[in-house]
Amino acid sequence: MEPIIKQGPKLLRQISKQRQHLQKDIVSGLEEHVARASKQIEAEANRRFEAKLTSVCNHAVHLGGNSGVCSSKFQAVSLPSSSIAKRFMHRQISQLVKPNGNRAFLVDTLGLVRRLEAQGVPSKQAEAITAAITEVLNDSLENVSHSFVSKPEMQKSEMIQESNLSKFKSEVRSDIDKMRSELRRIRDELANQNAETTNLTNKLDREIHxxxxxxxxxxxxxxxxCIGTLVSISAVGLAVVRILM
Incomplete structure (x- = not known):
């Protein structure tokens, strides 16, 4: 039992050191986890923002490329002379105003016909060319007006994106703060456990001593x-020996 008692303080010190090393490993692991999570969240936020920006840019480029498709209509125009004349008379007024009442496109069809006739183009062909050009321009303008957004809508979209991004950043900050508070709480618990372990070790040392x-x-x-017993036995033995002799 005595060797076990002698080894008791040593074992307690070893246990205390192992617990301290374990606590340090836990704290360092939690700190690395928090830092890694923060970097991942920031990278995810940047990736989402870049993805949205790239999507908007690609959409704008795609819509800009669609405006060139209307030029193919100009090569496929083959209208009867009567329908061309009617459409020309209708287009000469309808070019100026869109159905919603806003001014959309202004073209001098009569001046264009006169120029073509001055270049030696027959009247019907000049009217057909003018009608085709006007139709292509109107279709292109209508496509652009339906495809692209206005400046207020773009500003509104930017405000929404900024609001979403700020909300996401605030959520990320809140999560990071929660993780930091949790880390502080774990540190406090580990410190309390370390203090309790130290007190227990000291108490055990006192009891062992x-x-x-x-x-x-x-x-x-x-x-x-034992010495008294041996002396008593020796005295009794000597007395017996003397009696016998």
């Missing part, structure tokens, strides 16, 4: 009793 002192005192008492 007291027990060791008691054992030493008991050992001395046993030795004294």
């Amino acid at each position: 007291a027990l060791r002192a008691q054992l030493e005192a008991a050992k001395y008492d046993v030795i004294k009793y």
